[in-house]
Amino acid sequence: MKWSKDKLPLLLIWVLVALGCRTETKKEVVSRVETLPYYDDPSFTPKWLPQSSDSIFGLHKVAPFKLVNQLGDTVTQKTFDNKIYVTDFFFTSCPGICPKMTSHMALVQEAFKNDDSVLLLSHSVTPEYDSVPILKNYADTKGVIPNKWHLVTGERKEIYGLGRYAYFVEENLGVPKGEDDFLHTENFILVDKNRHIRGIYNGLNKTAIVQLIADIKTLQEEG
Secondary structure, X not given: OOOOHHHHHHHHHHHHHHHHHHHHHXXXXXXXXXXXXXXXXXXXXXXXXXXXXXHHHHOOOOOOOEEEEOOOOEEEHHHHOOOEEEEEEEOOOXXXXXXXXXXXXXXXXXXXXXXXXXXXXXXXXOOXXXXXXXXXXXXXXXXXXXXXXXXXXXXXXHHHHHHHHHOOOOOOOXXXXXXXXXXXXXXXXXXXXXXXXXXXXXXXXXXXXXXXXXXXXXXXXXX
16 A cells, blocks of 8 residues: 555554554553561551561561351461462442452452462451352352452451451551441451561552552562
């Protein structure tokens, strides 16, 4: 095909636009920092520590736990030995924020579906209702990959204790909570291979999820 001189500028514009689109699709979000901070208390004040620092050993760690997943298998802290994981709190009958949180957690699953070093953990905050069969049905409808993404139930006291005192997911700082107070939060928590908290993200915000995925990759570089 021959192009007349008056059409050459249009061809040039088209080529530049095409190149620009290719560049845009290749852009990848990276962490805002070279290493991620540690979080040691409910205020989520970042602590920047080098990997060689002895202070890391004294930081808050997620407490041991024993729960049951959608397959009826026992899930403990040992399930996540030497794994990076993302955790949240939901319930299957939730009509509000949970469906969006689940769809966003599915994005994290997709990003690391072939990477055994990254797992997902979602706790039911209505464990008296969310039995193993109900969790299994929910998992099947949401495309949850077994043994990649654990949906867990168990004793209400243990799950709520994990949410409030292990992961610090609630933002009501200084407000005492009892066992009967409902635990409902959109926060996703990033936990490293040593059960230290390394990030908190708004599970309803897709931009935050993109950043979470980038931060997981940064965490993997720690070895």
